[in-house]
Amino acid sequence: DIVMTQSPDSLAISLGERATINCKSSQSVLYSSNNKNYLAWYQQKPGQPPKLLIYWASTRESGVPDRFSGSGSGTDFTLTISGLQAEDVAVYYCQQYYSTPFTFGPGTKVDIK
């Protein structure tokens, strides 16, 4: 199984500042045949289901604000929130869909400082 790790476990950022969340997979999720990284980011607000933010490591889902961006390749990935807003308070999960069992990172909780 591919193990996903995230850092930090939590972070508190001032409104308008940048938040950076790191995700690492225990093996590469880059498929050489199509040069795609099978890596997604989800946002989960309290009492709500997860919401897809980013897929293929860097493609923003329709309707997601452009302050959310994803980067990285292979085994190391980053989710960046440029200019944190109050509505961004949530837990963020990375997930690999490269191979079953599809696995999620443990989550990073983002709060306002």
Add this chain to the structure above:
Amino acid sequence: QVQLVESGGGVVQPGGSLRLSCAASGFTFSSYGMHWVRQAPGKGLEWVTFIRNDGSNKYYADSVKGRFTISRDNSKNTMCLQMDSLRAEDTAVYYCAKSGYCTSTSCLRLPFDNWGQGTLVTVSS
């Protein structure tokens, strides 16, 4: 718009059974793969199972293999999860999630682009 509504959750004793349903609307259900994902209280997300758009392929997490069965009825836009031999560690909110459009070459390895609100399953004596 896409809507996924889970039902069937509740309290069940260890060793018991429960059947969850996911009613889908707002998209061509028969063209998309579907997943179940669960989340234990206060914990992270765990993928449970996947079914291809036509039901021809199914995949399970080791933790539920042999106990859970996924199925779908494309005529009713519904997916089900039959859960048998339930254990305390199966206690969780169960979400159904829509995958991407299935083609002849790509159906499984796609992001989960829509989720239901979830249904709570509690396994306790």
